[in-house]
Amino acid sequence: MIAPREGGRILVEQLMLHGADLAFSVPGESFLSVLDAFYEHREKFKLVTCRHEAGASNMAEAYGKLTGKPGICLVTRMPGAAQAAIGVHTAFQDSTPMILFIGDVGSDFRHREAFQEVDFAAMFAPAAKWAARIDSVERIPEYIARAWNVATSGRRGPVVLALPEDMLSQSATVADARPVKAPEAHPGTGDMNRLREMLAAARRPLAIVGGSGWSRQACEDFAKFAHANKLPVGADFRYQDLFDNRDPNYVGDVGIGINPVLANRVRMADLLLVVGARLGEMTTSGYTLLSSPVPKQKLVHVYPDAAELGRVYQPELAIVSDAGPFALAASAMAPLDSSAWASETSGARADYEAWIAKKEMPGRLQMWSVVEHLDKVMPEDTIYTNGAGNFSVWLHRFHRYTGFRTQLAPTSGAMGYGVPAAIGAKIAEPKRAVVCFSGDGDFLMTGQELATAVQYDAAVIILVINNGMYGTIRMHQEKHYPGRVVGTDLVNPHFAAFARAFGAVGEIVEETAQFAPALERAIASGKPAVIELRIDPQAITPNATLDGLRAAAAKKT
Template sequence: MTRHGGQILVDQLKLRGVNRVFSVPGESFLAALDALHDAGIQNIVCRQEGGAAMMAEADGKLTGQPGILFVTRGPGATNAAAGLHVAHQDSTPMICFVGQIGRGDRDREAFQEVDFRAMFGTVVKWVAEIDDTARLPEYIDRAWRMALSGRPGPVVLSLPEDMLSAQADVPDRPARTLGTDADYSAFAAQAMELLAGAERPLVVIGGSAWSPQANRDIARFAEAANLPVAAAFRRQDYMDNRHSHYVGDLGVGMNPALGKELAAADVILALGTRLGDCVTAGYSLLDPATFDATLIHVHSDPDEPGHVYPPTLSLAAPAARVLEALTEAAAPHSGTDRLRDLRAGFEAWQTPRETPGDVKQEEVIRWLSANLPEDAIVTNGAGNYAAWLHRYFTFKRYSTQLAPTSGSMGYGFPAAIAAKLRHPDRDVVCMAGDGCFQMTLNELSTAAQHGAAVITVVINNGRYGTIRMHQERTYPGRPSGTDLANPDFAALARAYGGHGEAVVRSQDFPAAFERARASGLPAVIELMVDAEALTPGQTLTQARAMGEAKA
């Protein structure tokens, strides 16, 4: 059957079970928009490509299948780069379709012309431009498999508009199931032998391609092996934080005592994590030049073990699939007292420390942790406000934390929209700083249009708090470029047809949250926090004093 390229493309997506895409429309991919018209695939039309890309990335995280994005050439693709970078560093499967100039106009600097192979070459797993309409099924099949294979990640396919509108008679290429069966028993036996001789073992879980089953399996393994488990940066939902063997997270704002345990560990079982700079405090806790611990490294990318730290034993496999074999091979480790101490240290770390002001973020986060349903999804972007969430929120189930390990500002709100669309029956709460929220708050319109009733809690301290912290510690008393002139966020939410209100006292937050939830609308609760409340453990004045002492 002869079809135009847009129809061929969309038919391949349908064959792979795609039921939602995210886009900002452009004239460069009109044929794809035409095919989406009656395809039965929901097209979430966004307000800017950066927000759309972050929604597609979050959808990929939630489903484990490639998040699908359509953007136009030139500025559309460059705007989308932020979300593609998130997908790359977070190892999230994603496919971005980019409209492109006609094939006959290449290399003339035509309207919005960009060489996407050069532009995205170091940001995504694979980027290609499709010249032949008949080869669309081939390219899409390869893109789908590449987004999911090994270390998952983003793929970009460039679609010249004349190629996409041209007709071709080509059969569909059906989806193929990636092989999953393997015997990991020999590896598991070797790993447990190394762990048995350890004095200070530590399990670190992270990476992507986790699952609800893996969430249960890591608890079973930790119990069987009697080992402490720490989560990598923003992977805190990989294990129930209430479990006796969970000892905290390794990332920005980590418990210093847990960081010391990582540095002192003699055997590290790294499951899925790359042991990147956030996990290792900028490679200071584990110095690649002097690293001499026994490292057992399980990662889906065969090129990752040894990339930074030399492993004693490694396995190229999805960590979630190795857990069953590890559990079967497990024998209890003797370090019960150390495990108990690590757990006690985590619980003490979660005990709130009072911060200045009438709105105390530690009280807000602890209330949310205690009162949200266990399956509620909590999202955030980047900023010092996230340190309160990381420290004081107890994650109880898998797929309840959506946050960028790349530290991208503006991520939390579009991610929350994608989460609410994917799980309309679950509470979705976005935590955002005033600077972070303003990077993508135009997607309030998208939330209203598509009925995504997310609740956004905006921490308003009138500044880019993280940068101000670093300024005070490095150049005390010389703030530069970090003050913000903010809108009335609650009024802005109402202007978009949502619910909005401001909170000036912590004790007023619970009632405000319940009103937001009952509204059934996209809601914004603005928390007017004291600018002195810089981090959970340090005020602005203390940070400045630290900087002055260094000077």
């Protein structure tokens, strides 16, 4: 016989049934019943208390990326929802499974503009796969099962559920749902036969992998297919960990700051095999690498959601399939004669090696050497996270991602992502090393989550690349309005002292030789650590200086 349960307990137990074991929250009185259920199940379902809702939602998003399971986040009413929205938007643009729960006003207060009341379904409709409000305690199992299924199937993404305070405190006698097993789309035999025909006729094929829904096995299967057919493989923007960057078939990332030689190879390819990537603005260099609506390249687009196929680019062959089933089918394909393009693959690899070669920058601290040292001393499975800004180029361009789920970064371009992503990843995978790259502006958007890292013994290493400005915007200022600098200068705190105030380790590095011992001390401490890297402000990108940009722009006026 089923015993009556409070709504909060039903909700938590449904999440556990579907496989949840970690959630991130800033607590609110609107969901006290849920908090009490977490107390009841505290040995099996860990609740991480964060210092800001943006931190909590970014941790949940990073957890979704890392595990493939929905990242769970709980906040309360309009202030909490508004601040968590950035993580939801990142989950939407990055196609990451996530469920945001929002404590809401009681049902009897609705539509009176009660305290912090908002229509959350309407608010999140453009930025979530599904947004709804659970008004009946008896239907909690139904809503949670649907949310889990929606978040993890097709194009993955976020779900938002509002929880009326009175509904959560009501009791009901309801049965549990069944554990959700999300459906997967598989390629048809005809699809694979047509792909084989198109590959056989190609002379300059190029594969691009990206998006969510991958697994380690899927990555291995796709690598097997690429090796058997000597295919060059590029990685979608901030999905560089889907193909080992040390592999001779890997030819670089197709995103912001793309190698111009690789960009030309994309344009000149006679066959593009795109698996899992949406082909959005960042991947296509502002929709310029392919023509819309009909690309000049023959496009084979593999994606789990039919609505995305042909949305911008009409493919020659559209395959509705998840990455895993497609990669498995491709790996089983008999190898083709690759003699027509084998030299193209080796040439593209040589271009990549030249692109990541040592690059000097102004100043005493060389970021290429920092990245090189990390690659030498950090474990192979280290997770690297970052937020948004020019500082991330040093990581994306020069670090060699070693394989599946060693990169957590926002394709949405949201600042403030790296620090909470690193903390969430370290809590989820405590045995793995986690390194975060942050800019000085980027870091202070969520830097208070150092308190969360200390509280939960999440020994992340955070590199704060400090150039005293919002560097990306300054770069564009100098390109378009040379010398007219306003709104981008920053006066920063002493970041090492900031870290020590939280009980973390703080280090200052002002020249290259200081980095290795500072990193060694940070690792040896066993604590969260911030290493401030004070770089020359002139070093705005690996290829440009501020003075150079200003001079080039001045010549055009």
